[in-house]
Amino acid sequence: MFSKSKINEPGANSPETKPAPAVPASAPAAPAKSDFRASAPKAKPPASILSSDLHVTGNMKTTGDIQVEGTVEGDIRAHLLTIGESATIKGEVTADDVVINGRIVGRVRGLKVRLTASARVEGDIIHKTIAIESGAHFEGSVQRQDDPLNPGRTAPTPKSAVAPAATPAVAAAVAKAKT
Numbered sequence: 619m620f621s622k623s624k625i626n627e628p629g630a631n632s633p634e635t636k637p638a639p640a641v642p643a644s645a646p647a648a649p650a651k652s653d654f655r656a657s658a659p660k661a662k663p664p665a666s667i668l669s670s671d672l673h674v675t676g677n678m679k680t681t682g683d684i685q686v687e688g689t690v691e692g693d694i695r696a697h698l699l700t701i702g703e704s705a706t707i708k709g710e711v712t713a714d715d716v717v718i719n720g721r722i723v724g725r726v727r728g729l730k731v732r733l734t735a736s737a738r739v740e741g742d743i744i745h746k747t748i749a750i751e752s753g754a755h756f757e758g759s760v761q762r763q764d765d766p767l768n769p770g771r772t773a774p775t776p777k778s779a780v781a782p783a784a785t786p787a788v789a790a791a792v793a794k795a796k797t
Contacts, residue, residue, distance in 0.1 A: 670688050687705050703720050721739075731748045
């Protein structure tokens, strides 16, 4: 280390020991290209918007966000799905977050499902959490599941609901009573 007296002595900044010029604080240091790509986080793309004059027939799937203002006849899968007030969906919708302002005819699956006051849903809702505002119209059933995004999973049957093995005579009587 340098002592204070040597730095301030005449000749301490001789041409052989002259320090490199300082970079102004306002000039940013340019990172190496490989460092810039590796350290820069991917920017989240904006939501895809389907305008009110658009009519889509077919299924849609994305890991991003979709805002529907038009009409879709088909299933939709997304991260965040927003159904606008003028939108109509005829099919199953599946998303982490579903915000319904418009009309859906079909099943809704979501971790978080929100029906606003202008929502119109005709179909079942399978959710982890749900919020239904006053004024929303809903016809169907509501079922809570820990993993509502997995359509193959069904709720386990409670053991108390499982009927004990019946004798052939009892099974025949039950079958006859159902007809």
